[in-house]
Structures are given as structure tokens and as C-alpha cells.
Amino acid sequence: MKRILVTGGAGYIGAVLCEMLIERGYDVRVIDRLYWGEGPLAKLRENVEVIRGDVRDMPDSLLDGIDGVVHMAGLSNDPTAEYNPSANWQMNTVATKTLAEACKRHGVQRLTFGSSCSIYDGLPTGTIYDETTDVRPRGAYATSKKAGEEELMALADDTFQPVILRQGTVYGYSPRMRYDLVVNTFVKDAISKGRLSLHGGGWMFRPLVDVTDVARAHIHCLEASIENVGGQIFNLMHDNYQIRELAMLVSGSAQMRKFHVELSEAPMPAIARDYKCSGDKLRQMGGFQPQVSVLESIETMLKQIESDGTVDFHHPRYYNIAWMTLLEEAHANLEGFPSVF
Numbered sequence: 007m008k009r010i011l012v013t014g015g016a017g018y019i020g021a022v023l024c025e026m027l028i029e030r031g032y033d034v035r036v037i038d039r040l041y042w043g044e045g046p047l048a049k050l051r052e053n054v055e056v057i058r059g060d061v062r063d064m065p066d067s068l069l070d071g072i073d074g075v076v077h078m079a080g081l082s083n084d085p086t087a088e089y090n091p092s093a094n095w096q097m098n099t100v101a102t103k104t105l106a107e108a109c110k111r112h113g114v115q116r117l118t119f120g121s122s123c124s125i126y127d128g129l130p131t132g133t134i135y136d137e138t139t140d141v142r143p144r145g146a147y148a149t150s151k152k153a154g155e156e157e158l159m160a161l162a163d164d165t166f167q168p169v170i171l172r173q174g175t176v177y178g179y180s181p182r183m184r185y186d187l188v189v190n191t192f193v194k195d196a197i198s199k200g201r202l203s204l205h206g207g208g209w210m211f212r213p214l215v216d217v218t219d220v221a222r223a224h225i226h227c228l229e230a231s232i233e234n235v236g237g238q239i240f241n242l243m244h245d246n247y248q249i250r251e252l253a254m255l256v257s258g259s260a261q262m263r264k265f266h267v268e269l270s271e272a273p274m275p276a277i278a279r280d281y282k283c284s285g286d287k288l289r290q291m292g293g294f295q296p297q298v299s300v301l302e303s304i305e306t307m308l309k310q311i312e313s314d315g316t317v318d319f320h321h322p323r324y325y326n327i328a329w330m331t332l333l334e335e336a337h338a339n340l341e342g343f344p345s346v347f
């Protein structure tokens with residue numbers, strides 16, 4: 007395997023993945039709408055071929071010479087999917103199917119898909135869910151990811167072996183930073199507000215994983231033998247963590263760097279995600295072990311933010327829904343400004 011196409015390669019996970027692929031000697035082609043510009047790939051400009059384009063409308067020629075695909079493009083959280091459920095369905099489900107069909111036509115056997123553990127949301131709490139669980143996703147985002155998985159599995163055969171990675175909520179530093187993910191939000195709040203709010207006391211559980219482990223897992227699944235990973239669904243997570251525990255880990259780490267941080271309880275939100283998953287299948291059958299704990303990742307983030315200098319944490323670009331709403335307003339009000347959807 008030599009040439010990899012990364013859809014959504016200029017995003018939060020994609021930017022970290024592209025750098026890792028280059029380090030491992032791959033040639034990398036990216037197709038991305040570039041919602042956040044090319045900045046996240048600036049460091050790799052000489053080494054990555056970047057094509058501004060939409061996965062809903064991808065020419066087959068982008069698969070010329072490609073040996074494997076990592077499919078990350080699409081709306082990547084609940085609020086953006088709810089903002090435009092129809093575009094979300096087209097991007098996360100329909101485009102996943104058409105990309106898989108194009109791979110089959112081009113003899114690209116391996117595609118890894120950035121699915122989500124949020125498809126376990128809404129099941130009764132108190133149980134640890136695995137890949138055999140009969141999931142009943144609630145929202146537009148999780149429903150579209152589940153349907154995308156089903157499209158891939160329906161197309162799987164000897165010539166096409168998708169690998170589905172149900173990623174836990176991701177934490178960690180990326181050149182395309184997101185502060186709308188729980189651990190990253192706490193790090194930002196610890197530094198910028200000195201206060202972390204624990205909604206409903208923060209007793210809810212979530213499976214979480216570091217962004218570098220996500221990148222490593224996709225590369226592992228591109229390289230692993232077909233018997234171990236081909237046509238399989240794997241949960242990808244470091245561990246299940248309680249939100250309250252995350253707040254304590256962040257506040258302790260920030261305090262060691264002389265930030266004063268208070269923790270306070272806040273009312274329970276209308277929808278609280280609370281579920282636990284098992285990552286055993288990927289460890290045992292897939293042969294991949296996530297390495298980076300939340301604590302280690304918090305430390306890396308704090309160091310990196312410090313070395314970046316002043317960060318405008320309130321800039322909408324760090325929050326997907328805020329950024330897309332802003333771009334959509336520009337589309338409505340400025341002639342010629344394209345829609346993000």
C-alpha cells in the first residue's frame with residue numbers, strides 16, 4: 007500500500023492523520039471542502055495533494071493510483087447534523103455509499119470509515135455495549151453514521167473490505183483544533199475562564215480516545231491483514247470516562263501550571279449523552295491498542311497551547327456549529343458566497 011486518499015483530511019482528525027501517513031512514507035491525496043481552509047495542512051503543503059471538493063460529487067479520477075481510502079469527510083457532530091439533516095444524510099450516508107461503489111469500480115480494496123460511538127447513545131445506561139449490540143440511534147448524526155456503516159457492509163465482498171471504526175469522542179491537540187469536544191472544552195475553560203461546569207453533576211459516562219490514537223488506528227487498519235480487520239466493525243476508544251472525572255483531571259493538570267480552576271455544578275441539559283462501550287474487539291481481534299490516556303493528552307494540549315502563544319478561544323472557528331452558522335449567514339447575505347451545505 008503506497009497511496010492513500012483521505013476524505014476530510016484537512017479536519018481535526020484528518021490533519022493529524024495526514025501528518026502521520028507522510029511520516030510513514032505514504033503518498034497522500036486529500037479531498038476536502040476546506041471549511042477551515044488549508045491552514046491545518048500548511049506544514050505538509052509540499053507533501054500532500056489537496057483537492058478542494060465535496061465527497062457528494064467526487065470524480066472517480068481521484069481514485070486513480072490510490073491503494074487505500076480513509077473516509078472522514080462529512081458533518082461531524084450532532085448540532086451541525088441537526089442544522090441541516092438533509093445535507094447531513096447526503097454527506098454521511100449517501101456519499102459513503104457512492105465512495106464505496108467508486109472504490110469497487112477502481113479495485114481499491116481497503117477503506118476505513120470514521121464512524122462514531124454516538125450510535126450507542128439512547129440505550130439504557132449501566133451496560134457496556136459492544137459491536138454486536140442492536141443499536142437504535144436517536145439523532146440525525148448517529149442515524150446517518152449507522153446507515154453509512156450499513157451501506158459499506160452491504161457492499162463488502164472479496165474485492166472490497168471496509169473497516170468501520172466507531173470512534174469514541176476524541177480528545178487532544180490538532181493543527182485544526184476543536185474546542186467543542188468535551189476534554190478540549192474543559193482545557194479551554196480551565197485556561198480561559200478558570201471554571202468548569204459539571205452539568206447534572208457530570209456523572210455521565212462516555213468512551214473517549216486520543217486524536218493520535220485515532221490516526222494510528224486508521225493506519226493500522228489499512229495495513230493489517232484482511233483476516234483480522236476486513237469487513238469488521240470496531241469500537242475505537244481508550245476507555246470509558248465520567249465527565250466529572252475528566253473535569254478533575256483537567257483542573258488538576260491546569261492547577262499544576264498555576265491556573266486557578268473552580269468546578270461547579272450546573273443543571274442537567276435536555277439531552278445528556280451517557281453510555282459505556284467496550285474496546286476489546288479492536289484490541290483482541292484487530293490487534294490495535296490505543297496508547298494515549300486523557301491525562302497525557304491534557305498535558306500535551308496545555309504545553310502546545312502555551313507554545314502557540316495567545317489563542318482566541320472564543321473564535322467561532324473552534325466550534326463547528328458556530329463556524330458553520332456564520333458561513334451560512336454569509337451565504338445568505340453575500341452574493342456568490344457558497345453554502346457550507
Ligand SMILES: NC(=O)c1ccc[n+]([C@@H]2O[C@H](COP(=O)([O-])OP(=O)(O)OC[C@H]3O[C@@H](n4cnc5c(N)ncnc54)[C@H](O)[C@@H]3O)[C@@H](O)[C@H]2O)c1
Pocket residue numbers: 013014015016017018019020037038039040041042059060061062077078079080081082083097120121122123172173174175176177182184187326
Ligand atoms: N471528533 C470526534 O470526536 C469524532 C468522534 C467520532 C467520529 N468522528 C468522525 O470522524 C470524522 C472526522 O471528524 P473531525 O473531528 O476531524 O471533524 P472535522 O469537522 O474537524 O473535519 C471534517 C472535515 O471534512 C470536511 N468536510 C465536511 N463535509 C465535507 C464534504 N461533504 N466533502 C468534503 N469534505 C467535507 C471538512 O471541511 C473538514 O475538514 C467525521 O466523519 C466525524 O463524524 C469524529
